[in-house]
Amino acid sequence: MTADTAGATAASENTTATGSATPGGDGSGLYLVDGSGFIFRAFHALPMLTRPDGTPVNAVLGFSNMLLKLLADAKAEAVAVVFDSKRLNFRNEFYPDYKAHRPEPPEELKPQFALIREATEAFCLPCLELEGFEADDLIATYARLAQEAGRPVTIVSSDKDLMQLVRPGVGMFDPMKNKAIGPDEVFEKFGVPPEKVVDVQALAGDSVDNVPGVPGIGVKTAAQLITEYGDLEALLANADKIKQPARRQKLIEFAEQARISRRLVLLDENVPPPKPLDELRVREPDHQRLIDFLRAQGFRSIVSRVEMEMQKDGRIADGAGGGSIPSPGSLPTPAAKSPAPAESPAAEDRPARKTVLHVPEVRYELVQDADTLRRWVERARETGVLAVDTETDSLTPATATLVGVSLSTEPGIACYIPLAHKAEGAAAAGQLDFDAPTPPVQIPTDEAMAILKDVLEDRSVLKVGHNFKFDHQLFARNGIAVSPVDDSMLISYVLEGGSHGHGMDELAELHLAYTPIPFKEVCGTGKNQITFDRVPLDKALAYAAEDADITLRLWTLLKPRLVDDRMVTVYETLDRPLVPVVADMERAGVRIDKTALSDLSRSLSERLVEIEKDVHALAGQSFNIGSPKQLGEILFDTLKLGTGKKGKTGAYSTDSSVLEELAEQGHSIAQRVLDWRQLAKLKSTYTDALQEKISPVTGRVHTAFALAATNTGRLSSTDPNLQNIPVRTEEGKKIRRAFVASPGHKLLSVDYSQIELRLVAEMANIQALKDAFRDGLDIHAATAAQVFGIPLEQMTPDIRRKAKAINFGIIYGISGFGLGRQLGIAPGEANAFIKTYLERFHELKVWMEATKAFARQHGYVVTLFGRRCYMPGIQEKNAARRAFAERQAINAPIQGTAADIMKRAMNRMPGALAAAGSSARMLLQVHDELLFExxxxxxxxxxxxxxxxxxxxxHLGVPLVAEAGIGDNWEEAH
DNA sequence: TACGTCACG
DNA sequence: GACGTACGTGACGTAA
Known part of the structure; x- marks a missing residue:
């Protein structure tokens, strides 16, 4: 959404042929609002709202907001709103099915049609409609007229059918996505320039409007064909030359249908205009009438906005820096709903939901001066609880810039303190950006931090966040050690881990029946995404203050449940203290030898090229080795190496077990493909990607540990995942060697030995296994001795290997099939092993049955420390799915207890190190391993x-053993 | 966006 | 008798 992508502006300014147009200059520019299209889209995009008398008005609110902002942004431009007149139009004369089967509009929408016309009149804007024609045809006609008169036109619509009108002097603006649509955007959508859009639509059709098109041809294929042949007629004339038989036949058979489709989608630029173009000029609105109308709808905050603005110069002015005032380019999105809860009682838009968030009033305040901020801090000291949320320009908190902070002291009362927002006009949607950028008024970050520090470090004020680890890091980087801290995400995780996710949006839906403003509606997505410091203050306020508000509401709701559910200890001893600990780990980051990685990348590239040559030679043809589909076809169809197993999608399986089998049969291509796969994986996932993740700020790699992501209580690591750095193969070890210590430092790696098997012995109370651990025996050998009845002195590596596999299998909720596959033996033979194992360790069988029974009864299992892991599948009727859940039920307490123990150790670690005067820093956790610098x-x-x-x-009946290693790099230390 | 694959515990 | 299988993660490339 930067100025340079505003295609419509560019188009407007390129009207040199017609000469006179200068947008915003002489006020001659024309905005044509697709009223009918907007109604439907706003209705579906916005939450349902009703007037005090019960009349639904959500689309009316969206429409009013949109017009208001359009008028503010468009300055002296002319604005006209265009409507469909009747459902039948001239297209039905030659194609009766056009837009047939279209359902009646929803009941809640019907009364809003008239209200939106009223709204238009209240705004003193011309309403354009014409019997027998659609709004689109009127828009097309006025666009032509204006263009001929040299007036630049902007069509305000999200409708793709209008994209055919884009041309020099005619642009579009999507009010839902707040995005200008120019030739580039049209090309992105249809794969052809605007003038060929109708040809593509004629082929692809449109199921919504009942435009038939040609069966089997979609937008992609249509664009390709039109690009190749020029236009529809040329294509149809040459249809017999199409190579693909099915496509050729369809094009010939449905040629006439394509021609009809083209007539359906082609807009009529020559309908009789209901009003002369010259009358479409901006008129001074009748303020009182407008205010009366808005007030009658219950749009309180809009009314006050209008009243305020009208006082200035009788017009709706640009409000950069003004906070609640719309700003250039900030056309309405459903963010319009942000003040909405205050404006009208929220009605429920999804019938399935019974609970409704009753928000009699929300007050969100933009804080732009120190005194106001101090008042918020004072208020927090009175209530003793403060919800806090930070906004930044990136998702990597170790290096992100703090853009703003939001606070909430009680439900519905929140503020946003912008700190590093850029001038709104600078990069907001350029389409409507005519003013020179003016930076908004903001408290200097240092001053704001100084004021906030007192309360954030005040032990008598509880700070509540959602995923506060992120915010904790940002404040730590600003010299603030926030404490004490509560985290609504972690509370939810402790209460209901395994049953659903714990993101704020999901929890708001679940517990508050409320849909927060999506981030993407504030910042956009893809290449049009903007950073939060570019978000206009009114939108930023609505989004950020809402986050703090919802955080506090969730906390209020969930915190007492810790007591009810007896989960206080789990939360207080395991997850809550982890927030500052893991925040510090992430912030520390780990040093990477970039040169080593890039050398490895180069070497891998060369070897991949070599292997690729070999594979292609062995295959007798060139193909993409990275494509499992192509590889499978080469191996099993072309080379006929065995029959091949097909998966559920009908594709051959080519995973490593399949390739290894082929390699054993002496097919050298299989081994070469395995080599290629391994190296390609290492290169793409590690040597290439990791280099990109080195922060230019710190020179180190900062992962993010997710604290509420797994079903068992483990952490996970993302962006990059540093919990799956290679270690098993020689090639992989080279990557681990690139993880290095700072000069003068060493890496220290300490990992638990066999922790999960120790926990099996403990929890199932397996006497023989516990004894073996107490005696410090080689546990797999000891197991083998017990199960296979072989004295330890006579143990062979192969028998030990089998025992080791069974031991792992136990942890995974063993099955004969799985064990057999792992060991390469028949499932029957594997079952015999398991049977013997369970006889020798009879306590295990009892524990497994009891655990499964507990899971069935309660729907969750518990770890040794009381953490619950919910298993929704345990009541499944489908036997296979239930068996899966039962294996999970066995595994989760084991894996989860190990995770709990690791968390206990991590929480004690900083204190223990500090007490011993050590300056060791914890960098990474890999489930049973901790890495320090x-x-x-x-x-x-x-x-x-x-x-x-x-x-x-x-402190258990079995000893826990941790083993340490020290080295200059991670491989050496491990 | 879904799938197959594979890196780790 | 058939079904679909070891547990927990995240990232990549391909194909649709």
């Missing part, structure tokens, strides 16, 4: 402390 001289001491803390993570 420590000054060389302190490494041995740190290793001892860390081992002690980890081994003391729980």
């Amino acid at each position: 420590v000054p060389e001289a302190e490494a041995e001491d740190a290793a001892r402390i860390v081992r002690e803390v980890m081994e003391g993570g729980a």
Whole structure:
């Protein structure tokens, strides 16, 4: 949404042929609002709202907001609103099915048609409609007339059918996406320039409008054909030359249908205009009439806005810096709903939901001066609770710039403090941007931080956040150690982990029956995405203050449930203290030897090229090895190496187990493909991608640990995932060597030995296994001795391997099939192993049955420390799916308890290190391993402390053992 | 966006 | 007798 992508503006300014147009200059520009289209889209996009008398008005509100902003932004431009007149029009004369089967408009929409016409009149804008023609035809006609008169035109609509009208002097603006549509955007949508859009539509058809098109041809194919042949007629004339037989036949058979379709979509530029073009000039609105109308709808905040603006110069002025005033380019999106809860009682738009968020009033305030901020801080001290949310220009908190802070002291009362917002006009939608950018008034960040520091560090004021780890880091970087902290996301995770996600939007839907303003509606998506510092203040206020508001509401609702559900201890001892600990780890980041990675990348590239040559030679043809589809066809259809197994999508499976089997049969191509796969994976996922993740600010890589993502209580790591750095293969180890210590430092890696199997022994109370662990035996060998009845002295590696596989299998909720596959033996044979295992360790069987029964009864399982893991599938009727849930039920308490123990250790770690005077920094957690960076001289001491803390993570009947390694890089330390 | 694949625990 | 299988993650490339 930057000025340079505003195609419509560019188009308007390129009207040199007609000469006179200068947008915003002489006031001759014309905005044609597609009223009919807007009604439907606004109705479906906005939450349902009703007037005090019960009349639904959500589309009317959206429409009024849109007009208001359009008038503010468009300055002296002329604005006309165009409507469809009747449902039947001239198109039905030659194609009766056109727009047939279209359902009646919803009941809640019907009364709004008339209101929207009233709104238009209240705004003193001309209403254009003409019997027998659609709004689109009128728009096309006025666009032509204006263009001929040298007046630049902007069509305000989201309707793709109008895109055919884009040309020099005629642009479009999508009021729902707040986005200018020019030739580039049209090309993006249809794959052809605007003048060929109708040809593409004629082929592709449109199921919504009942435009038939040619069966089997979509937009992509149509664009390709039109580009190749020039236009529809040329294509139809040459249809017999199409290569693809099916396509050729369809084009010949449905040629006439395509011609009819073209007539249906082609807009009529020559309808009789109901009003002369010259009458479409802006008139001074009748303020009182407008205010009366808006007030009658219950649009209180719009009314006050209008009243305020009218006082200025009798017109709706540009409000850059003014906060609640619309600004250039900030055309309405459904963000219009932000003040909406205040304007009218929220009615429920989805019948399925019974609960409704009753918001008698929300007050969101924009804070632009220090005194106002101090008042918020005072208020927080009175209430003792403060919801806090930060807005930044990036999702990497270790390096992001703080753009603003929102606060909420009680439900419905929130503020937003912009700190680093850029001038609104600078990069907002350029289409309607005529003023020089003026930066908004903001409290200097340092001053705001100084004021906030007092309350954020005040031990008597609880700070509530949603995913507060993020905010914690930002404040830490500004010298503020926020404490104490509560996190509504983590509370939800502790209460209901495994049953649903814990993002704020999802929880707001679930618990408050409310849909927060989506981020993408504020910042857009894809290449048009803007950073939050470019968001106009009114939108930023609506979005950010709402986040703080919702956070506080969720906290109010969920926090007491910790007591009710007896989950206080889990939350207080495991997850809540983790917030500052993990925030510090993320902020620390890990050093990467970029040169080593780029050398590896280069070497991998060369080897990949070599292997690719080999594979193509062995295949006898060139193909994309990275495409499982092509590879499968080469292996099993062309080369006929065996029959091949097909998956549920009908594609051959080519995973490593399949390729390994082929390789064993002596097919060298399979081994080469396996080599290629391994190297390609390492290159794309690690050596290439990791280099990109090195922060230019810190020179290090900062992962994000998700604290509420897994079903078992584990953390996960994203962007980049540093919990799956290669370690098993020699090639992989080279990547791990690129994780290095800072100069003068060492990396220290400490990992739990066999923690999950120890926990199986503990929780199932397996005496023989516990004894083996207490005696410090090689646990897999000891297992083998027990299960296969072989003395330890006679143990062979192969028997030990089998026992090891069974031990792992137990943790996964063993099955004969899975174990058999792992060991490459028949499922029957594997079942025999399992049977023996369960006889030797009979306590295990009892525990597994009890655990499954508990899961069935309660719908969740619990870890040793009381964490619940919900398993929605446990009541499944489908046997396979239920079996899956049962295996999860076995695995979750084991994996989850290990995760709990690791969290206990992590929470104690900073204190233990500090108490010992160690300056070791915790960098990463990989489930059973912690990685530290420590000054060389302190490494041995740190290793001892860390081992002690980890081994003391729980005091059980089996010992916990942690093993340490020290090195210059991660591979060496591991 | 869904799928197949594969990196880790 | 048939079904569909080891548990937990995240990222990549391809194909649609």
